[in-house]
Amino acid sequence: MGFVWWRLFVAAVVVILFFHGFSSAERAPNFTFMHSATTAPDISYYDYIIVGGGTAGCPLAASLSQNYSVLLLERGGSPYGNPNITNLSTFGSALSDLSPASPSQRFISEDGVINARARVLGGGSCLNAGFYTRAPPDYIREAAWDGRLVNESYQWVEHLVAFRPPIQAWQSAVRNGLMEAGVMPYNGFTYDHIYGTKVGGTIFDLEGHRHTAADLLEYANPTGLTVLLHAAVHKILFRTKGKSRPLAHGVTFRDSSGTKHRAYLKNGSKNEIIISSGALGSPQLLMLSGVGPAEQLKAHNITVVVDQPMVGQGMSDNPMNAIFVPSPIPVEVSLIQVVGITHFGSYIEAASGENFAGGSTTKDFGMFSPKIGQLSTVPPKQRTPEALAEAVRYMDSLEDAAFKGGFILEKVMGPISTGHMELRTRNPNDNPAVTFNYFKEPQDLERCVQGIETIEKIIESKAFSKFRYEGMSIAALLNATASSPVNLLPKHANASRSLDQFCKDTVMTIWHYHGGCQVGRVVDHDYKVLGVDALRVIDGSTFNYSPGTNPQATVMMLGRYMGKTILDERLASDVSN
Template sequence: MMLIYGSWRLITAAVFTFCFLLDFGATQFAPNYTFMHEATEAPRVSFFDYIVIGGGTAGIPIATTLSANYSVLLLERGGSPYDDANVTNVMNFGRYFFDTSPDSPSVEFIVEGVVNALPRVLGGGTSTNAGFYSRGEEQFNTEAKLTDADLIEDSYQWVENSIVYDLPLDNWQSALKAGLLEAGVTPDNGNTFDHLIGTKEGGSIFDQNGTRHTAADLLQHANPDGLSLFLHANVHKVLFRHKVSSKPKAYGVVFEDRLGKKHVAYLKGRKQDEIILSAGALGSPQLLMLSGIGPKDQLDALNIRVVLEQPFVGQDMADNPLNSLFIPSPIGVSPSIIQVVGITPFGSYIEEAGGFNFIFANLSDYQGFTYEKGGFIFEKVNGPLSKGELKIVTRNPSDLPSLTFNYFSEPEDLAKCVSGLDTILKAVDSEAFSNYKFANMTDQDILDLNMKLPYNLIPHGNTSISLEQHCKDTVRTIWHYHGGCLIGKVVDDDYKVIGVDSLRVIDGSILLNSPGTNPQASLLMLGRYMGVTILGQRLAGEKPYADW
């Protein structure tokens, strides 16, 4: 695969997402979801008990669960993951970043010189991520105000029984696992979904045949008579009734289909009917503001009627900084995505992806080495403490908001990155990993080589002068966006939007920290947990949740 230095699209598609660029055939066979349709087929006016905005990691399990007893409308602005072999097959992983068509499952944008990507496809991030599955730490349950331990466990298992797989390690992965243990990332926790300090193997939403199983597969559990799912449905705003003597009450949504026709879906009007925003950390705060809930100055600037002045919408936005080292290998490395993770006690998570046949522009014979084989070892900072903000710039929901993440603005985040890179180098220098490293290649050689790779659009030198500067110069994203609708500031402990009725936000935007090494397991669980909880609040005393 040719990497052209300075091409930001190839940064994203190649180094940025460790793309294999191999075409492995047909799309996954689409399930017969009789409730799934294009938004062009939606009625102009419709009525439901629940309206869920966003068919992603949290939205799908929420809608699926609620459909057991009530009519649910699920609106997704993207298309089906089953129609795209680049999404469904592991050996095409990352090819969608080359797709600039209106139907692309991923939309690219740049924040502070870092190339980011936003999923626009049914399944959300589970349709575009690297597939690694690992539960969040106990701290997440506390932060997310999840109090029912049995329901947490049942919700995780509901997900895992449907879309999570255990895969064997290849030689590269086994060598890195042993190298991390030599480097002090102990103990060896074996194969587990639990978040434990030490080194472990996790699960994957790719199966043994390399087929991706997204959150959309959970729709197999939906009640087909209770769910209506529309694709390419672009929600413009939530509608509110506003009486002087009471709080604003959400009662419907306006959405647009691919032909530009508007549709209106209303709640049926019963007291417990609700609209649930699950549009993600970027989409949910944006849609709140477009609907009139947010900082007054932003709403006034765009002539949006203020339903509720809420200065905290869009605040505390975060993206976990990621740094990686490409390790050239003297021997072949089998293609692999993330299955091994080192969870350090200082707050850095180390992962891997191997199997590359690169021809690096201007680097094919750097320092006497030929870089045609090897793999990446990644370091993600937990938290993070560094925060930014989201602002809307137009009234068009298709336009991306303005974002800042302020990568490494907090010294503690930078210190974690430095410790993480140092740990990676120790693992690479270990006896266990020695077959996959050139014997006479120094740590400085590795760092200097990686300074020359096009990780981002930040101008910097070609030599690594310190690990601190290396972190800043080579920072990129792991797509774990969160914040913007925080618990206690924008939503209450039940995720109901403070100051209005009949509206909740349930997705990563409510979280101050990204859960675990990779958040998809926690957000899938959260969707199921809250679906069951909402049913329980409405069906109290009828029958236990295990029977729903």
């Protein structure tokens, strides 16, 4: 009998170890609450309706489902089972997929910089370079968030999706080069935002598998949550008759077959609709629903519910500029792991090695590839489809040695420069027109120049010497021709003397755009939309500037924070009554 029990014990251990070796990003969790929108009834009722299953929407839905019935509507599909999302080695593949079924939807700002918005459960956390780091304490104070709940909410997120990255040779050289360049002190590994050089977290586990905000739905109460995929919300429905202020009470959405559905709030004064559709999607949906600048709405024959001229204003995207450093020795494949947080307002990060696009053997420059729109060989207004195609053909013709190396980038803090968004059509699946006004404010340009100068110091440092060709000057890197080793940056006769022009001509995105529904302008400090009832916006569109070096940790935290806040407020109200 003892032998039988021993065999059962060994078998159980083997099963546990087998499944422990697979991340939730590799296998679809048993989300019994996740369905195609085609299965939805024509009309349904919930306590909370959340529009957007992205970086904020997933933790928000998981939290509210503990006590209430929640409908989470996501216009995209599931991230599970898609290797282009799951694997670090195929980073960029989803961003380069331009098909209607892609988890990424490309858009080009009026500035000419090519960008992307998420179209998948888990949002931008399914597409990004994975860096995980918290907002600085002063950001939390300015947002008037409760510090204790902020820390608890970050920890709630980190328990499932954050990891310590393995630092190898290239990232180590960047780290040590940052310190030689004076970005001190060295703060080791930490999620916290601290001046100096540090190793941050990542949402890629040790096997290189991505974890996303969708994984946070593991916290959900499965009996309290319904997730509908491929559900495109067209409009928020308002009651105005007999109301002192418009009252949000439902939404209309269409499934993948085009069939129209309606979902309404159950009777109850505290039930709400919450928009978490991102910095483009949230202001766009408000406008499509009649909340926005009256003149613009009338131009599209949209009935004005509330004339709110600040919807779509305050749009910003952190400008990013990078230098490719060809290496005489092989480098590891790495995304963002090390960061230098400077006092002058620029963040220094790095990525290295070749990636493989679309599972093919086509070599790629990962997060700096023209295949995903990151074209810096010509100024923004010249980044036409023809220029992109030519850059891709050129890249495919290069020898293997051209891909040996990595990029060191700088990202401008904030930024101070802002723009705006306008509707193009009444179709929520179409991209609106957005202008970010990169470097409109001189201080942003000064920060870029100082960031590039810091990158120069890193490249010239002793710590980085083995990854630098002997005798290759900074001017040569900035003006390198298309020979091998190669630098895919524009040639400027005066680039070494005019870094401000270099910044303007080589600007790219790091996908951290925000604004459009900012606190104090469109929503109050409880994220309730001004001028209407039972409607909130909770996502990065409410930010006045991007939190920390990379915002995803704070967006996930905000979803949990506000979910917990709403639950606590309702509990306190029920007790007092």
